[in-house]
Amino acid sequence: MKMLIDSAWLESSSGEWAEVCNPADGTYIDRVPSATLEDAARMVQAAQSGKRRMAALPAHERAAILIRTATLIEDQIDTLGELLARENGKPIMQTRDEVRVAARIFRSFGEEAKRLFGRVIPMDAVPGNERHVAMTIRQPLGVVAAIIPFNYPVELFAHKAAAGLAAGNAVVTKPPLECPLTLLKVAEIMEAAGLPRAAHQVITGDGVMLGEFLASHPDIQLVTVTGSTATGKRVSELAAKNLKHVHLELGGNDAQIICADADLDVAAEAVVLGRLARGNGQICCAVKRIFVEAPVYDRFAELLNDKARRLKVGNQLEEDTDVGPLIHSIAAERVETAIRQAEAEGAKVLTGGHRRGNFIEPTVISNVPLGSNLLHEEVFGPVAPIVPFTNIxxxxxxxxxxxxxxxxxxFTNDISRAFDIAYRLEVGGVIVNWSTAVRVETLAFGGVKQSGHGREAIHDTLLEMTHQKSILFFNALSQPPAEM
Incomplete structure (x- = not known):
């Protein structure tokens, strides 16, 4: 496949390509251009005219394009879902669902494009301003650069690209080099839906080189990144040189607290779906640390082990597969190393713990020392460490x-306890009686501390991708009469 620059499908100016292979067995799927900095500069230049076309496009036309895109994606859910499973490694049932969610996000942002409201400001709240009238409007920033990760490339692309376009910006996208193909197919659909020239562009190639170029270029007004904390810090450093907007959704090490009064079967199922099976454990908001109240610790471990052993690991294109391969061998080796290190520290592997190529068995680990890296670093794979606690x-x-x-x-059936814990946790979102691996596009999503800043959601992202302008009409009202 080729990359999309200035509404044309092009090869790299160097003529070089990068292969995309199935992470399960290494078989070749397709290839994409290895873009040069010259290609990237051409893309950003084209985006300058693209942003003017998008800013001039009425909201109802932006909405219509995004809604058409959603319909066209829905027409190809099976085809897109299979391609995503092949290049990404997630089970096909999950990739179809990801494509379906992406279409829903495009449609929602299409609807929201017509609801970028301003405000009328009561100037008579300030003495001496009684005759003035003020209002605010929201306008696009200009060019939005979207840097997309490998784990949920289509869904996260929709959150960024659809939002940017709905707000009237031009968007340039850097997909993950490991699995760019489905996103490029979606870009084809977006072109077919009627986007103006250079409104949306996609460049493929070396992630570090292109990402740093986009973060540092003065003609890009916002960089939105989902990725590692290290990547977010580097993007922020480069973007600061031009005081550009940065939106960061970074790493996570999400905790699940299970109280003694909880439904333990539901809590165990939440760990399975929120860590061991969904996304092959490669989710930023996956359950990564499980704290269980001591009286029910052994019972919970038994339930979780039983459920983990039943998961099917294998070919991601088979309908009954629960866990597919990790994205590449380096990722699998990192997870295996984390498991072996925890064992060396005294932890006990109750279930799984083995690697076969890029596949990691669903792994449950107990007796994890509190200082272990398994509890403090983000392990991106199907590993569930459980730790007992004695009080809230x-x-x-x-x-x-x-x-x-x-x-x-x-997890608790005591609503007062749930509220108390939720208020005390230092996180961007708290889920009661289900897994941390929950993301609903109408709910603000994002973190605190080293997990980034800013929030993504249908109602929130448009505010991130626009600026507010105040307009003051001086002495617009006649002088009020002295007497009535």
Missing amino acids: TEAVELANNSQFGLQAAI
């Missing part, structure tokens, strides 16, 4: 003892 204060302290603060989960 200890559980909250354990959960907050992290550089990250994306999401957390609480």
Whole structure:
């Protein structure tokens, strides 16, 4: 496949390509251009005219394009879902669902494009301003650069690109080099839906080189990144040189607190779906630390082990597969190393723990020392460490003892306890009685601490991707009469 620059499908100016392979067995799928900095500069230059076309496009036309895009994506859910499973490694049932969610996000942002409201400001609240009238409007920033990760490339692309276009910006996208193909197919659909020339462009190639170029270029007004904390820090450093907007959704080490009064079967199922199976464990908001109240610790471990052993690991294109391969061998080796290191520290592997190529068995680990990296670093794979606690204060302290603060989960049937814990947790979102791996596009999503800043959601992202302008009409009202 080729990349999209200035509404034309092009090869790299160097003539070089990068292969995209199935992470399960290494078989070749397709290739994409390895873009040069010259290609990137051409793309940003084209975006300058693209942003003017988008800013001039009425809201109802922007809405119509995004809604048409959603319909066209829905028409190809099976085809797109299979391609995404092949290049990404997630089970096909999950990739179809990801494509379906992406279409829904495009449609929602299409609707929201018509609801970028301003305000009328009561100037008579300030003495001496009684005759003035003021209002605010929201206008596009200009060019939005979207840097997309490998784990949920189509869904996260929709959150960024659809939002940017709905707000009237031009968007330039850098997809993950490991799995760019489905996103490029969606870009084809967006072109077919009627976007203006250079309104949306996609460049493929070396992630570090292109990402740093986009973060530092003065003609890009906002960079939105979902990725590692290290990537977010580097993007922020480069963007600061031009005082550009930065939106960061970064790493997580989400805690799940299970109280003794909880439904343990539901809590165990939440760990399975929120860590071991969904996304092959490669989710920023996946359950990564499980704290269980001591009286029910053994029972919970038994339930979780039983459920983990039943998961099918294998070919991601088979309908009954629960866990597919990690994105590449380096990722799988990192997870295996984390498991072996935890064992060396005294932890006990109850289930799984083995690697076969890029596949990691769903792994449940107990007796994890509190200082273990398994509890303090983000392990991106199907590994569930469980730790006992004796009281709620200890559980909250354990959960907050992290550089990250994306999401957390609480399992209890005591609503007062749930509220108390939720208020005390240092995270961007709290889920009660289900997994941390929850993201609904109408709910603000994002973290605190090293998990980034800013919020993504249908109602929130448009505010991130526009600026507010105040307009004051001086002495617009006649002088009020002295007497009535």
